[in-house]
Amino acid sequence: MPDFILYALVAGIGVAVVMGATGVFVVWRRMAYFGDTLAHSALLGVAIGFLAGINVNIGIVGVCLTIAIGMVYLRSQRQLAEDTLLGILAHSSLALGLVSVSFVSALQIDLMTYLFGDILAVTPADIAWVYGGGTVALGVLAWLWKDLVAITVHEDLAQTEGVNVLRTQIAFMTLFALVIAMAMKIVGILLVTALLIIPAAAARRFSRTPEQMAVLAAVAGAMAVALGLQGSLLWDLPSGPAIVVAAALIYVVSIAVPLRRAA
Amino acid sequence: MAPMPDGTQVNMEVLVQGNGIGVRHGRRTILHDVDIAVGRGEIVTLIGPNGSGKTTLVRTLLELERPEHGTVRRTADIRVGYTPQQLSIDRTLPLDVRRFLEMSGKSDPEALTSALENVGAPDVMKQEIRLLSGGELKRVLLARALLREPDLLVLDEPTANVDIHGQIEFYNLIRRIRDERNCGILLVSHDLHLVMSATDRVVCLNGHVCCSGLPDDVSNHPAYLELFGDASAAVAVYSHDHDHHHA
Numbered sequence: 001m002p003d004f005i006l007y008a009l010v011a012g013i014g015v016a017v018v019m020g021a022t023g024v025f026v027v028w029r030r031m032a033y034f035g036d037t038l039a040h041s042a043l044l045g046v047a048i049g050f051l052a053g054i055n056v057n058i059g060i061v062g063v064c065l066t067i068a069i070g071m072v073y074l075r076s077q078r079q080l081a082e083d084t085l086l087g088i089l090a091h092s093s094l095a096l097g098l099v100s101v102s103f104v105s106a107l108q109i110d111l112m113t114y115l116f117g118d119i120l121a122v123t124p125a126d127i128a129w130v131y132g133g134g135t136v137a138l139g140v141l142a143w144l145w146k147d148l149v150a151i152t153v154h155e156d157l158a159q160t161e162g163v164n165v166l167r168t169q170i171a172f173m174t175l176f177a178l179v180i181a182m183a184m185k186i187v188g189i190l191l192v193t194a195l196l197i198i199p200a201a202a203a204r205r206f207s208r209t210p211e212q213m214a215v216l217a218a219v220a221g222a223m224a225v226a227l228g229l230q231g232s233l234l235w236d237l238p239s240g241p242a243i244v245v246a247a248a249l250i251y252v253v254s255i256a257v258p259l260r261r262a263a
Numbered sequence: 264m265a266p267m268p269d270g271t272q273v274n275m276e277v278l279v280q281g282n283g284i285g286v287r288h289g290r291r292t293i294l295h296d297v298d299i300a301v302g303r304g305e306i307v308t309l310i311g312p313n314g315s316g317k318t319t320l321v322r323t324l325l326e327l328e329r330p331e332h333g334t335v336r337r338t339a340d341i342r343v344g345y346t347p348q349q350l351s352i353d354r355t356l357p358l359d360v361r362r363f364l365e366m367s368g369k370s371d372p373e374a375l376t377s378a379l380e381n382v383g384a385p386d387v388m389k390q391e392i393r394l395l396s397g398g399e400l401k402r403v404l405l406a407r408a409l410l411r412e413p414d415l416l417v418l419d420e421p422t423a424n425v426d427i428h429g430q431i432e433f434y435n436l437i438r439r440i441r442d443e444r445n446c447g448i449l450l451v452s453h454d455l456h457l458v459m460s461a462t463d464r465v466v467c468l469n470g471h472v473c474c475s476g477l478p479d480d481v482s483n484h485p486a487y488l489e490l491f492g493d494a495s496a497a498v499a500v501y502s503h504d505h506d507h508h509h510a
Contacts, residue, residue: 027353027355028353028355028356029353030353149366150366152352152353152356153350153356153358153363153366154347154350154351156322156325156345156347157345157346159327160325160327160343160345160417161345161366161367161368161411200355201355204355204357207357208357208359209357209358209359209362210356210357210358210362213357
């Protein structure tokens, strides 16, 4: 196996595992569009990172966090419906990102890479970033897990039972921003949400507990990466979209498989 | 001896007390000058029309919301059990009753089983939460609250979506819990007639406390009659209140 395929596989599986485990909360908490919004804003983070001469990943995390906090504030104003707000934030931040990118000549060439990812260009340094960030992300997720499930069931109930709801939400937002920054390089801005929600959705029917669903979502995501890369290699498909197509196929199979009814 | 805000002298320990509570959401005043207290061993029922601030008052007393005016004082070290009006668990979240009950902090299987038996829902342990009927869910919520061995039990519309037979049963259950555990119970309700018979004190709310006291006194109070008019007509209206969502 050539090195670049091996790198792609290792990095892709690392990203998919983290995204699957995080993605279950995106599905349970109905945050798919929110995830989309953060992913769209990531391009602005790339541009700011370049223009300010700082690490691009830090730029992405910074912009995602700003958007997430802005969203919490705007929602508390109760002026517009939530999906309208998200639409405004998603599209204006993507447009602002595209405008900013036009100032950075080095970035214009790479625009497609940021939008659709370039998993085949993964370097050992990227793998270190994916596994370092991924380990932190999974650690934070495990630490938050109980409280996150509790506030997903009912926030007020969780708070009367002693969960710090606001702290948990902020920690999850931060985690979310980190995961998106990590995933962007691999699947690209436009496909990030797909890898968050499709494996989680595919895992639903086979899960009896929240933890099972997270593990199965991680497995489904890893399978999608392996299958997508295989397809990309065999038929010369663009790798990011091929991974998402593979995830979608796994989902279709998951709903087609007959399940023994639980007694 | 503690004087209740409505003037009655009651010989009991006050568990939670709100004085002069005022809450605004944006420019809208939800509550003003509300006095309320719940003592150990009594069932206090909060009634009032939709939008009268019942849930806001409950959230304030639970310290989920900070009042703009007034104070909430809770006796130190009391445990609080709370059942919200409804859950909105997404259908993609796999969660059975056992797991839901374990979120109370108790995971001893015997405690979970006896909690479900106690509320009259012994057979639902392995069922998915989102597949429970309205009445079963109310009982499971109550079981989770009871697992915390609360001194104060706060029940937000525990009989909404429950048929009339189930409502009577539920109020009997709540009385029994009070008798067995000597906890204080704050109940939010729409079921005017049934509530009157099941409760020790009634607080009638409409942004402020219209009237409060013993059930018989409240149901003859001019402010109550003005708010609810012919009570039976009001019951007919409320029983067709479909502001909830069916699963």
